[in-house]
Amino acid sequence: MLCFLCLEIVCLCNSDGSICRELERKALVDFKQGLKDPGGRLSSWIGLDCCSWTGVRCDNHTGHIVSIDLHNFDFDVFNGQWLGGEIQPSLLGLNHLRYLDLSGNNFEHNRIPVFLGSLVSLQYLNLSYVGFSGHVPHQLGNLSRLRYLDLSGNSLHLIGSQWLTNLSSLQFLNMDGVNHSKATDVLKLLNTLPLISEIHLHGCELHIPLSLGAHINFTNLRFLDLAHNFINSTVPLWLFQLNSLEYLDLSYNNFQDLIPHAVGKLTSLRVLNIKCNGDLQYNKVLSIRLPPTLGELCNLSILTLSGNNYIPSDLNGLGEIFSGCIKNSLEELYWYAANLTGQLPIWLANLKSLKTLDLSVNSFYGSFIQVQLPSMQELSLGGNQLNGTIPKYLGQLFPKLVKLDLSYNNLAGILIEAHFDNLTKLEFLYINSNAFELILRPEWVPPLELKYLIMSYCKVGPNFPSWLQKLKNISHLSMSNTSIIDALPVWFWNFSSNFKFVDLSHNEISGKLLAGSSKLTNLEILVLCHNYLEVQLTQFSSNLVVLDQAHGLFSRSTFSNTSIIVPHLSELYIASNKIIGSIPSSLCELNHLQVLDLSKNMIEGVVPDCWNHSLAIMDLSYNNLHGRIPASIFSTFLLVLHLSNNEFFGQLPLSFKNCTSLRSLDLEHNKISGSIPSWLGENLQALETLELRYNMLTGTIPPQLGNLTYLHVIDVSNNHLSGAIPHSFDNLTAMKTNLDRGWSRIDSYVNNIEMNMKGREFQLEGGIPSLFICMDLSNNMLSGEMPEELGHLSLLQSLNLSRNHLSGQLSEKIAELRWLEVLDLSMNNLSGVIPPTMTNLASLNHLNLSYNNFYGEIPYGGQLQVLPDPSIYYGNQGLCGFPLDKKCEITAPAQPPSLPNIEDDDNLETIWFYLSMSLGFIFGFWAISGALILKKSWRYAYFRFVDHIYDKIYVIVAVNLKK
Incomplete structure (x- = not known):
């Protein structure tokens, strides 16, 4: 007691009237x-x-x-509560610091301070999600008292891991996301730590050894997460010797023999997660078998097999397993998205403790x-092929049901009040996309x-359901395509203040939205x-995020001197209405606006140049709309820009260069002039669709457009391009x-691309049409030969070079071009024969080669x-054969009719020249040889003459050589 009293006195003296130590206070100030x-x-x-x-x-x-403890709540660096900067070494003055938590802050691009390894009293260190990068310093191995270490959620990598063996007190380790590709022995080193009970190594490019050596020391290990490492091997059997293991996650790997017979040894296991096992790089999902020993896991409460195909796909054969103590x-x-088929298994009745069953997205x-x-x-049984009706006594089968998902099936029948009796705890009901x-x-x-009440594509109408107003807690309501032909009741916007999502689209609901709708302060999405x-627009909630009133009846005065008071609005769809007036500059004040769709209205005037980025x-x-395209539109965030069918004029502005993320550009049917700039192909390399047709463009097509490797659609037709x-x-x-x-993060936007094919206009609806490949350069002044490189574009479906x-x-x-469906080369100066190989174009269904100079026989066969x-072939005078009435002469050489046959005349002279030479040689040779053969005396005289000439020449040569 005396010693304790002395210690208290010393502490009070040292504190100068304050609880904390002065040196430590200064260390915090410097920090x-x-x-x-x-x-x-x-x-x-x-x-x-x-201390306060x-x-x-x-x-x-x-x-x-x-x-x-300075952790940022919810790890949200956008909530304004984050800390940044640098961690000062003044912390070394805190010699007694045992607990340090800086998680969820933003020390972006900084490295883990090496001096943290000198805080030898630390027992708890949490540096998760703080933006650190670089390697994990080995000096952390000096923290021999450390029990808890969390480095997850950073951009770290591990080079050398021997220091882990010094953390002899470590019980919890989280290195999720830390790259372990250069540290292949981590699990072997962790096996030496006697107290380790929880290991998180999620998404680490981890190497898992098939053996840990002679002794497995993980006697206290209760939690092991090895998911998202894409390991390509068999499952190491040492995993199934961890008798204390309660949680095991092997998801997103590429294991063979995923659940071996030895799984029955994990008698303490409570959670087994092996979701999506397979080589996702090649979209290959592996198949699994369930051994009978799985049924012997008497403590298993959560089993996740989703994304894995079961052999056989019919689950009825698993009755033996699920009749064991696991039941x-x-x-x-x-077990969703696993290609399972058959009828729902009857052994489900054995699972009396089952609280959650998810067999959705199967067959x-x-x-x-x-x-x-x-x-x-x-x-959850959504996304299957269930048919028939559902029983009226649902409340007796599942009296505690909170969530029921039957969406996207083939169920039918009439739902009456008895179906919902006794379902007093039901909070989530998804019956959409059935025939109810x-x-x-x-x-x-x-x-x-x-x-949540989601019942789209069910028949609810014709009257608007008045029983809805009793649902005071409802936050999400979808009644799209429900055959309602009625006026919107006055009470609709007042009965629930919890509304966040409302979808009443694709009905015949009429009436006006009254000012009372402004009471929906939580409403975020309105369709x-x-x-x-x-x-x-002024009537909506200030928290509205998405407003979709396309194809409706917005008031004609909507955009005339209107202030839009929806500061959090991120998506605004009011296409295909009857809006007149000009675009108010107040739209530019919506700082969170990401999607603006005002298409197919009667809006006029210029577009204000005040847009945020x-x-x-x-x-x-x-x-x-008319005028020049405002420069403030263009930013690195812009994905889609559709300004077609207006009266914009001027050249493509230089500020377009900023749109490095732009994927769809549609300026067709305007008065854009000048040339296509070369920087369009250099800066806008994310572009997938380029629509510039029906403008006033001149000059050549820049070769830099070839840099657009993602381009699916290019249409520059009906301009004045040359070259x-x-x-x-x-x-x-x-x-x-x-x-x-x-497609992009904006899934609700429907990207409509208007095309001209086969001589008529049509629209491609949906996102960027990645499965439609089109090139239209028609109705310009292009010259030269058709590049044979176009034949390399094997996925091309439509090619129009006409006029x-x-x-x-x-x-x-x-x-x-094996996928080519449309080919139009009409009204050019192309010549020669039509290549016989065109019969191999198996997908071709529209062809136009008219008004060129082709000649010869039209290839017959194939498509x-x-x-x-x-x-198809009109205007080519030299063509013959099917389907033309002009028959081809069998012996006549193929030739263009309008050119003189100069080449044939030259060939005839050459033939007569060689024929004369041949006849002369034959007559001369046989005139002499025949005489020698027939008259003996002439033969002797001829050979004596030859011998005499030979002797004379020999003497002359010999005498000259001698001299």
Whole structure:
């Protein structure tokens, strides 16, 4: 007691009247000076009593600082509460610090400070999600007292891992996302730590050894997460010797023999997660088998097998497994998206403790499940092929049901009040995309706890369901395509203040939205399109994020002197209405606006030049807008720009260069002039569709357009372009190889691309048409030969080069366009024979070669045989054969009729020349030889003459050589 009293006196003397130590307070002040604090979280760090500062805790007896907890709640760096800057080494003055948590802040691009390894008293260190990069310093191995280490959510990599063996007190380790590709022995080293009980190595490019050596030391290990490492090997058997293991996650790997017979040894296992096992790089999902020993896991409560194909796909054979002791413990079974088929298995009735069952997105067929599961809370069977009706006694089968998902099946029948009896706890109901018809009395009382009611594509109308107003807790309502032909009731916007999502689209709902709708302060998404509602934008919730009133009846005065008070709006769709007036500059004040779709209205005037740089999609097509395209539209965030069918003029502005993320550009049917700039192909390399037709463009097509490797659609037709077609089009990779990148984060926007094919206009609806490959350069003044490189664009489906001045012959490589459906080369100066290889164009269904200079016989066979229209070949006087009436002469050489046969005359003279020489040689040779053969005396005289001449020549040569 005396010693303790002396210690208290010493502490009070050292503290100068304050609880904390002065040296440690100064260390914290220096630490604060190195930090950025935009939210003022450290505003309390003033005065002498540092133990009362936010996030600081001192020892009650000694006054030493033992804990600093400055974690950012929810790990959200956008909530304004983050800290940044640098971590100062002044922390080394806190010799007694045992707890340090800086998680969720933003020390971007900084490295883990090496000096943290000198805080030898640390027992807890959390540096997760703080933006650190670089390698993990080995000095952390000095923290021999450390029990908890979390480095997850950073851009770190591990080079050398031997230091892990020094963390002898470590119980918890989280290195999710830390790259382990250069540290292949991590698990072997962790095996030496006697107290380790929880290991997180999710997404680490981890190497898992098949053996840990002679001794497995993971006797206290209860949690092991090895998911997302894409390991390609068999499952190491040492995993199934961890008798204390309660949680095992092997998801997103490429294991063979995923669940071996030895799984029965994991008697303590409570959670087994092996979702999506397979080589996802090649979209290959592996198949699994379930051993009988799985049923012996008497403590298993959560089993996740989703994304894995089961052999056989029919689950009825698993009755033996799920009749073991697992039937008493299993509470959650997830097996969705696994290509399972057959009828719903009857052994589900054994699982009396089952609370969650998810078999969605498979191929189950037959009737709805008819077994009683008294503990069931969440039942998900959506995305299958179930048919028939559902039983009226659902509440007796599942009395505790909270969530029921039957969406996207083939279920039918009439739903009446009895179907929902006793479902008093139901909060989530998804019955959309079936053939249900709801016949419910207006005074019916629905399950009052409902929060999500999704019943699109069911028959609810013709009357608007009045029983909805009893659902005071509802937040998400979807009644799209429900055959409602009625006026929107006045009470609709007042009965629930919890509304976040409302979709009433594709009905025949009429009426006006009254000012009372402004009471919906939580409303974020409102979809009213394809109705007859009259709306004013000023009436909506200030928290609205998405407004879709396309194909409706917005008031004609909507855009005349209107202030739009929806500051959080991110998506605004009011296409195909009857809006007149000009675009108000107040739209530019919506700082969160990402999608603006005002297409197909009667808006006029100029577009205000005041847009913020968060805009990702702008669609102002089919209006009466004019003027130059405002420069403030263009930014690195812009993905889609559709300004077609207006009267914009001027050249393409230089500010377009900023649109490095732009994927769809549609400026057709305007008055854009000047040339196509070369920088369009250099800066806009994300471009997938380029629509510039029906403008006033001049000059040549720049070869830099060949840099657009993702380009699927290029249409510059009906301009005044000249010059040759660039050979660089051979580099349009997406026209040769499928480079589909999917669509953007804005899924609700429908990207409509208008095309001209087969002489008529049509629209491609949906996202970027990655499966449609088109090139249209028609109705310009292009000249030169048709590049044979176009034949390399093997995925091309439509090629239109008509109404130009192209010359030369058609290359046989055009036959390589095996997916070509439309080919129009009409009204050019092309010549030569039609390549016989064109019969190999198996997909061709529209062809036009008219008004050129082709000659010879039209190839017969293949796909050309089923195109009998003779107008395809009109205007080519030298063509003959099917389907023309002109027959081909069998012996006549193929020749163009309009050219003189000079080449044939030259050939005839050559033949007579060689014939004369041959006849002369024959007569001369046989005149002499014949005489010698027939008269003996002439033979002797001839050979004597030859001998005499030979002797004479020999003597002359010999005498001359002698001299």
